[in-house]
Amino acid sequence: MAYPYQIASLLQYHEFYKKSVEDPEGFWGEVAENFQWRRKWDSVINWNFKEPKIEWFKGAKLNITENCIDRHLPAKAGEPAIIWEPNNPEERTRVVTYARLHKRVCQFAQVLKNNGVKKGDRVCIYMGMVPELAYAVLGCARIGAIHSVIFGGFSAQSIADRLEDAQATFIVTCDGAYRGNKDIPLKSVIDDALIGNKIVKKVIVYTRTRTPVSMIKGRDVWWEDEMEYAETQVEKEGVVSFPAEEMDAEDPLFILYTSGSTGKPKGVVHTCGGYMVWTNYTFVNVFQYKPGDVHFCTADIGWITGHSYIVYGPLSAGATSLMFEGIPTWPDAGRFWEITEKHKVNILYTAPTAIRSLMGFGEQPIQGKDISSLNTLGTVGEPINEEAWHWYDEHIGKKTCPIVDTWWQTETGGILISNLAGVTLSKPGWATLPLPGVQPVIVDENGKEVTEKDEDGMIKGNLCIKAPWPGILRTTYGDHERCRLNYFATYENLYFTGDGCMKDEDGNYRITGRVDDVLNVSGHRIGTAEVENAINMHTGVVESAVVGYPHDIKGQGIYAYVIYNGRMQDMDQIRKDVNQTVSRIIGPIAKPDKIQFVSGLPKTRSGKIMRRILRKIAEGEVSNLGDTSTLLDPAVVDEIKNGKI
Numbered sequence: 197m198a199y200p201y202q203i204a205s206l207l208q209y210h211e212f213y214k215k216s217v218e219d220p221e222g223f224w225g226e227v228a229e230n231f232q233w234r235r236k237w238d239s240v241i242n243w244n245f246k247e248p249k250i251e252w253f254k255g256a257k258l259n260i261t262e263n264c265i266d267r268h269l270p271a272k273a274g275e276p277a278i279i280w281e282p283n284n285p286e287e288r289t290r291v292v293t294y295a296r297l298h299k300r301v302c303q304f305a306q307v308l309k310n311n312g313v314k315k316g317d318r319v320c321i322y323m324g325m326v327p328e329l330a331y332a333v334l335g336c337a338r339i340g341a342i343h344s345v346i347f348g349g350f351s352a353q354s355i356a357d358r359l360e361d362a363q364a365t366f367i368v369t370c371d372g373a374y375r376g377n378k379d380i381p382l383k384s385v386i387d388d389a390l391i392g393n394k395i396v397k398k399v400i401v402y403t404r405t406r407t408p409v410s411m412i413k414g415r416d417v418w419w420e421d422e423m424e425y426a427e428t429q430v431e432k433e434g435v436v437s438f439p440a441e442e443m444d445a446e447d448p449l450f451i452l453y454t455s456g457s458t459g460k461p462k463g464v465v466h467t468c469g470g471y472m473v474w475t476n477y478t479f480v481n482v483f484q485y486k487p488g489d490v491h492f493c494t495a496d497i498g499w500i501t502g503h504s505y506i507v508y509g510p511l512s513a514g515a516t517s518l519m520f521e522g523i524p525t526w527p528d529a530g531r532f533w534e535i536t537e538k539h540k541v542n543i544l545y546t547a548p549t550a551i552r553s554l555m556g557f558g559e560q561p562i563q564g565k566d567i568s569s570l571n572t573l574g575t576v577g578e579p580i581n582e583e584a585w586h587w588y589d590e591h592i593g594k595k596t597c598p599i600v601d602t603w604w605q606t607e608t609g610g611i612l613i614s615n616l617a618g619v620t621l622s623k624p625g626w627a628t629l630p631l632p633g634v635q636p637v638i639v640d641e642n643g644k645e646v647t648e649k650d651e652d653g654m655i656k657g658n659l660c661i662k663a664p665w666p667g668i669l670r671t672t673y674g675d676h677e678r679c680r681l682n683y684f685a686t687y688e689n690l691y692f693t694g695d696g697c698m699k700d701e702d703g704n705y706r707i708t709g710r711v712d713d714v715l716n717v718s719g720h721r722i723g724t725a726e727v728e729n730a731i732n733m734h735t736g737v738v739e740s741a742v743v744g745y746p747h748d749i750k751g752q753g754i755y756a757y758v759i760y761n762g763r764m765q766d767m768d769q770i771r772k773d774v775n776q777t778v779s780r781i782i783g784p785i786a787k788p789d790k791i792q793f794v795s796g797l798p799k800t801r802s803g804k805i806m807r808r809i810l811r812k813i814a815e816g817e818v819s820n821l822g823d824t825s826t827l828l829d830p831a832v833v834d835e836i837k838n839g840k841i
């Protein structure tokens with residue numbers, strides 16, 4: 197069997213699950229035997245959630261790129277590692293074999309070295325979805341530099357903040373990126389982000405759109421020139437080599453920024469050994485990957501889903517990973533199905549928001565396309581509504597493909613709760629069962645485990661996890677205390693997810709959404725405080741409050757209540773200015789969908805904004821607002837209700 201740790205039956209799932217809880221050392225020690233280590237571990241796991249201190253495979257030495265590339269070369273040199281589909285369907289597809297991937301990653305590692313990058317340095321990667329993005333990520337991993345990929349939709353200000361927080365000294369970017377009918381001028385955004393920055397030493401620029409860019413002598417270099425030179429260094433007498441840096445299992449692999457309930461994004465840190473084992477294990481088991489299958493994860497590598505299920509999970513399993521540069525609706529809403537037919541995609545992993553958006557175009561875009569190669573479907577990022585689930589099942593899976601609903605987070609590194617395709621049962625709208633090694637617990641506000649069922653037979657509360665799995669975050673970059681406060685301090689000795697959930701009588705979990713001040717817009721996490729801070733930067737804004745509301749396509753939309761005392765002009769124009777301000781400060785992804793101007797906000801006597809009330813109004817529930825007696829000025833609520841948009 198290709199993966200001895202692949203779970204083959206429901207019975208085996210229960211057996212493995214039991215063992216993983218009763219003997220985690222034995223269980224994970226055995227799974228870890230299936231990887232290539234330069235040196236084995238002294239201990240499988242040491243942990244306490246108090247500090248927190250979490251170490252997996254302590255003492256082990258490895259390089260993740262040897263596991264993702266080198267070890268597959270004897271059997272798979274000529275097999276596709278990455279199939280790349282361009283934004284424009286008329287442009288040529290690129291197929292990157294494992295041999296080619298090895299060469300390019302070695303070359304790029306050499307480029308990094310030539311430019312002065314050293315083990316432990318932070319390298320910010322701001323690129324479109326081109327194979328070179330994967331080379332950049334893996335090139336960093338090969339020399340032990342810590343990559344921090346930033347999604348192309350973030351603004352110069354957001355990049356500047358992240359560069360500063362990570363103390364990044366190198367940047368890899370593109371001149372521009374193609375997405376649908378847009379060209380995004382990435383290098384020019386980087387140039388803005390670098391105004392006043394004194395620590396970035398080099399910017400490596402890959403040519404994709406050939407949009408004019410400024411190139412600063414001594415700082416900016418072209419990817420192509422650097423790669424050409426490096427080729428002569430890594431390829432001697434036909435042999436390609438760039439020795440992979442030997443890393444400790446607990447050395448950081450990457451930082452990925454994500455939003456929380458406070459204003460500033462946190463740099464989630466994942467390490468080499470545990471993250472590798474977890475992404476591989478979950479990839480192989482959840483999707484039930486079989487060698488030769490084409491796996492198409494539609495996420496961007498700027499998010500954790502792309503890190504784990506386009507790059508590290510599939511490649512460490514020797515899989516074929518399809519990488520798509522564009523968007524589902526361009527040139528038309530049949531793009532995913534055209535790609536599926538063209539590349540004979542077997543596994544499709546996408547977000548509920550994409551499914552809902554495609555559902556809106558009806559069946560016409562699917563007609564005439566042969567998508568019968570599909571055997572497994574997946575969703576991630578937000579709860580999936582039953583209507584979308586059934587549409588996916590019927591029109592895409594033709595009722596023959598299992599759908600895995602995978603619940604996880606940036607902080608968890610990989611999937612924690614999901615059915616296993618064709619092995620454990622699916623239930624529409626439910627993530628179902630925890631993976632081996634994952635011990636969920638549902639607690640009430642005081643951290644007490646909920647054991648009483650509700651009237652509907654469900655156990656409901658806040659979702660926590662009792663013990664670490666190999667892919668759990670280790671810290672937040674540069675601020676360990678913040679990591680403790682955010683995840684390990686709400687409830688003693690538990691990892692708190694920030695999600696609410698329910699559990700049925702069969703032990704299935706359904707995630708109902710965030711219980712903190714974090715929004716999930718099109719599967720992207722956005723902190724309300726962050727959006728408020730951005731809105732408040734607008735000259736005329738006195739104060740604002742941001743909440744989520746149900747949105748047909750995005751899952752959640754952003755609703756902003758804004759107190760404005762600037763010169764009164766056309767209010768629609770001011771809305772646009774506020775949106776432009778948010779775009780500048782965070783990025784277009786954080787723009788409010790609705791802005792309501794108000795004269796005051798509902799506050800308690802101690803000055804706390806009553807978001808519960810604002811949320812209800814935004815949701816359209818105006819009759820039952822609950823207790824408003826503690827409000828400083830109850831009259832403001834009526835005004836807000838009447839002005840709802």
Ligand code: WT7
Nearest residue numbers: 576577578579601602603604605606707710721
């Ligand atoms: C939050 C994490 C995990 C990669 C993409 C998002 C929500 C994620 C599901 C799901 C219900 C889900 C949760 C979680 N979420 N997957 N299958 N069902 N909710 O990563 O930006 O770190 O966001 O996304 O609320 O906490 P992220």
